[in-house]
Amino acid sequence: MITSIGAANTTVFNDPKIQIQRFNGLKPCKLLSVHGGGKFGFSVSADSSIVRALSTSVKPDNSPELKRSKVEIIKEQSNYIRYPLNEELLTNNPNINESATQVIKFHGSYQQTNRDERGTKSYSFMLRTKNPCGKVSNRLYLVMDDLADQFGIGTLRLTTRQTFQLHGVLKKDLTVVMSTIIRNMGSTLGACGDLNRNVLAPAAPLSRKDYLFAQEMAENIAALLTPQSGFYYDMWVDGERIMSAEPPEVVKARNDNSHGTNFPDSAEPIYGTQFLPRKFKIAVTVPTDNSVDILTNDIGVVIISDEDGEPQGFNLYVGGGMGRTHRLETTFPRLAEPLGYVSKEDILYAIKAIVVTQRENGRRDDRKYSRMKYLISSWGIEKFRSVVEQYYGKKFEPFRNLPEWEFKSYLGWHEQGNGHLFCGLHVDNGRVKGAMKKTLREIIEKYNLNVRITPNQNLILCDIRRGCKRPITTALAQGGLLQPRYVDPLNLTSMACPALPLCPLAITEAERGIPEILKRVRAVFEKVGLKYNESVVIRITGCPNGCARPYMAELGFVGDGPNSYQIWLGGTPNQTSLAKCFMNKVKVQDLEKVLEPLFYYWRHRRQVKESFGDFTSRMGFEKLQQLVDKWEGPVATSSRFNLKVFANRQTYEAMDELAKLENKTAHQLAMEVIRDYVAAQQNGKNE
Structure with missing residues (x-):
């Protein structure tokens, strides 16, 4: 029972499970008790004081208190993401304090x-x-x-x-x-901040049912997971809510608490006082269109339509994420994996159930491991699906078959x-x-x-x-x-994060460094004989957090020291494979020593239409490292070695036809055949 007495708004709580935090104005006073991971919340506002009930626990009071990161304490004491930012903004200092820097992110x-x-x-x-x-x-x-x-x-x-x-x-x-x-x-x-970030969808303004539905669904998911406590409008426009009306299905899904997803009567029914353990990313798309890097998101939503193009439901992927920490193998980039299929009427409830599962079970003690990808990696997809289904209230249907993904840029008219x-x-x-x-x-x-x-x-x-x-x-x-x-085709698919000089996490250059690096890659292409219209997906970040998604690139550069990069190989042009770290601590001035042999052997040993990323995966890093280590430059074409290898025109024409299939000249293919034959004979003798 909860009663409110008189103008002073004295509040009496008869439920012993409720924990209270009281603020004088907007400044926190003593925190009476703290628990985590529960399903109840309450808030009361008055002219002179604000009382907030924290998320409560269904466990007995003698349950061990879990260690929490500093950011978790800041969120808890922030009066729903207001304090101490509201006070810091009133000072004459050019900066804000540590707690406010965490709050302003939201x-x-x-x-x-x-x-x-x-x-x-x-x-x-x-x-x-x-x-x-x-x-x-x-x-x-x-x-x-x-x-x-x-x-x-x-x-x-x-x-x-x-x-x-x-x-x-x-x-x-x-x-x-x-x-x-x-x-x-x-x-x-x-x-x-620690909540749902911008929801992606294909940007193309196509008037197709599936594209329009994808964009509508992205907007609805964004609305569903938008904070509700009003802290944003209180801070910047004196509490005036300037926003468009929400679709009724969004309001209904947010307020539904049939399966214990919400904090009843809380200012933040989905997020509570603690919000999420870390940032959360969602993308929506249609089959084949991977303009959104669907597998890099915490949740990937794919529209499934019938034969007439009418949307029927959604495939759901879960557990993608790019960030990692150098020299800490327990952190890693990860691809999302299939969770199941839901009907279009149920999608908002399914999304909410996944978010709540992460809210309740994601780690809050160490932010390096707080993304949902680590929860799924720890639990396994079957346990994760089972827990989500409890909040969803239904079983997921089997994942529907999908065609191959393609990267679509939508450049041009x-x-x-x-x-x-x-x-x-x-x-x-x-x-x-x-x-x-x-x-x-x-x-x-x-x-x-x-x-x-x-x-x-x-x-x-x-x-x-x-x-x-x-x-x-x-x-x-x-x-x-x-x-x-x-x-330049290299520029069309490349990406870089801002990095230096403003990003506090940057170890080396990315945006400012990529123009020169792309020019040097183009020069290597020309040196080893690759054509101008050939390209590889190149992405560069100034630190390992992966903001430009380098771990999906065919060639990724990840800053690991001043003027130094890790080199990642093995992503694919359609962004469906995870790259792996090939080399560490490659100085920017030494990039050609690595890139020349890689591109040279890609040109000469690739299979028909084989991308650079697929080539590096097929060859394997051990073999590639050997090629890099013994590299002395492209094979000379002086008269001393420019041998005549064709005895007659018929042989030449037959070889020329085969060479064209591999985008090579007849002479190049013939020399490769001869080299491979000689190498095989020598290996046979050695055995």
């Missing part, structure tokens, strides 16, 4: 310093928006463009999760920037299907700046275009009238935004 911001500068630290804040499906209205794009110039460093950055990042905002300007974004139908709520066109634009590393930024603004403003951000850090201009194609194409070219056929 509001969509990170505190940063310029690591290029020496002496007194130069503090600023990075703001990240939340844009389900990468959708950005015309109005919001123009506002973000203005804010970058007025309060940022003059650039916008497109992220691998279909959002904007705005760098260089000073503490004194945070409120005006945040409130401007909110009042223009944008948001940064939950773009960072395409039909939308509704009479309009869309144009996908390649943006190197997602950095919108200079003449490109000015040109994009002029086009988007003049033609009143909405835009979409892709998971590959590119931009799509939507809803273009046919008569506008030619002038827009001309304007784009003048601004340096070229059609994909004029962009």
Whole structure:
């Protein structure tokens, strides 16, 4: 029983299981008791005090108290992600304290310093928006463009999760920037922090039923898992809730507590006071379209349609994640694996059940192991499925068969299907700046275009009238935004994280280093005879956290020291295989010593249409290491070794036809056959 007495709002709790935390204004006082992992919550607000019931435990009071990380304590004492940020924002200091830096992440911001500068630290804040499906209205794009110039460093950055990042905002300007974004139908709520992040979906504005349904579902999942306690609006717009109405099915699913998923009467029915153990990532897509790197997410949602293209339900993957820690083998990147199939009517309940399973069982003592991938790796998929089904209230149906995945970039001009066109634009590393930024603004403003951000850090201009194609194409070219056929194929699929100078976790360069690295890779291609239209998927990060998903690349560079990288090999062009670490501590000036032999032997020993990633997996790292160790450069073609190997035209023509199947010349294939024959004979003698 709970009673409220008089104007002072004195609250009496007759249930001994309820634990209370009382705040004087917004400053926490004594914490009466702490338990974790329960299913009950309560909150009461008054003019002079706020009483919060923490998540309660169904276990007896004598159960051992689990160790919790410092961040868990900060979340618990934050009054639903308000304190001490609300106090820190009122000071004249250019920075905020350690606890507030954790709290502000839930509001969509990170505190940063310029690591290029020496002496007194130069503090600023990075703001990240939340844009389900990468959708950005015309109005919001123009506002973000203005804010970058007025309060940022003059650039916008497109992220691998279909959002904007705005760098260089000073503490004194945070409120005006945040409130401007909110009042223009944008948001940064939950773009960072221990909760569901931006929900991905294919960015292409196609008028197909499955694509439209995927985007609708991504928006509904994002709404389902949006915080409800109002801390974001209290902090930045004085409590005014500026948001569109939610679909009734989302509200119903969030409030449903039939299977013990919710904290009853809590300000945060799904998250409670502790939110999730770590960040949580979800992507929605349609069969074959892997523009979202579906297997890298905590939950991957794939629409299953009938023969008429009508969506019927969803396949669910679980347990993907990229982050790891150097020299700690108990941390690792992981691919998601199949969980099961649910009908379209049940998808929100299934998603909620998975999130709650992670909320209740994910580790909260050591943040290195707090992602859901570690829970599933520890439990195994069968136990995980069984626990999720308890919160879901149903058994999952068998996973439906799927066709092969393909990476789709949507660059260039395409039909939308509704009479309009869309144009996908390649943006190197997602950095919108200079003449490109000015040109994009002029086009988007003049033609009143909405835009979409892709998971590959590119931009799509939507809803273009046919008569506008030619002038827009001309304007784009003048601004340096070229059609994909004029962009180096290596650049088209590459990605890099921001890294230095602003990211506090960066060990070495990524965004600033990748242009030169790609040029050097192209030079190696030319040196070993690879054609210009051939490419490999290259991704670079300045640390092992994997923000640019390097562990899915055919060739991944992961910063492991100053001007030094790990080299990862074995991903595939369609992003369905996990790369493995091939070499450590490769200095940036020594990359050619590794890349030349790898690309040379890929050219000469690959099978028909074999990608670089598949080639390195087939060869095996032991053999590749031998080739790198004994490398002395490409085989010379001087007259001394340029032997005539064909005795007659018939032999030559037959060899030439075989060579074409492997994208080689007849002479190259003949020399390989001879070398392999000689090597086999020598091995036979040695035995």
